[in-house]
Amino acid sequence: MIDLDSFRSRVCSFPQNYMENFNHLWRWKIEVESNEANHILDVDHRNETYSKLCKVLPKWQTYRNGDNSDPLGTLRDALRNISEAYNHIRRYTLLEFDEIPRESLEVIWNEMGRVKEYNGNRDENGYYSIIAVCKPLLLMWGQTLAFDSRVRRHCPQVYGVPRYSARWNLEQWTSVMHRFSKHLNGNINFIQAIRTESERRYGMNFMVPYGRFLDIYYWEGP
Numbered sequence: 001m002i003d004l005d006s007f008r009s010r011v012c013s014f015p016q017n018y019m020e021n022f023n024h025l026w027r028w029k030i031e032v033e034s035n036e037a038n039h040i041l042d043v044d045h046r047n048e049t050y051s052k053l054c055k056v057l058p059k060w061q062t063y064r065n066g067d068n069s070d071p072l073g074t075l076r077d078a079l080r081n082i083s084e085a086y087n088h089i090r091r092y093t094l095l096e097f098d099e100i101p102r103e104s105l106e107v108i109w110n111e112m113g114r115v116k117e118y119n120g121n122r123d124e125n126g127y128y129s130i131i132a133v134c135k136p137l138l139l140m141w142g143q144t145l146a147f148d149s150r151v152r153r154h155c156p157q158v159y160g161v162p163r164y165s166a167r168w169n170l171e172q173w174t175s176v177m178h179r180f181s182k183h184l185n186g187n188i189n190f191i192q193a194i195r196t197e198s199e200r201r202y203g204m205n206f207m208v209p210y211g212r213f214l215d216i217y218y219w220e221g222p
Helices: 004-013 016-033 046-056 071-081 083-089 094-099 102-116 130-141 149-154 170-185 188-202 210-220
Strands: none
Touching: 004 188, 004 210, 016 046, 016 130, 016 188, 016 210, 046 071, 046 130, 071 083, 071 102, 083 102, 083 130, 094 170, 094 210, 102 130, 102 170, 130 170, 130 210, 149 210, 170 188, 170 210, 188 210
């Protein structure tokens, strides 16, 4: 069971620069997607989304030690290729993860994963750096944890997080996400605490970035 006092304390102690990196993009996303006809990867907003990601992802060491000599160039193509899939998933939160069309998740998994691969190629077995997939997805969607090494070490074993492996396949990621979704749905007090924090930071009438707050919680402590 997650301790609510610990949650509030960890959110307050989370490094401000990392918090603001997310907040800047998330508030802009709110502005764009408050009109249901628009989204941040549509043809009118994709370039600005790309520009914002390019300012944050290198600072978050997303593509460090990757095999692609031009990850940001591949990222531009990947964002275009996942536009439709992103539009399909963007209204789902972590609470509804079981309802998300797998086909959309598979497109996103392969496109975002290949950004760190040699020449931007897909891995024939579908194994990618979990960070390459989840850090940009955390910024754009807010429902997944980033699963960097620190978060992986701190996650309880009940979630089945591969602590010492940074290369996952889609099945591993969705299995972990299903467990987080199930646990969160069973903890109404924690849901309310996250919603309260989200409303304080971003306003009431928009999707709550559950994955972002879980990422903070486990980044800060075990």
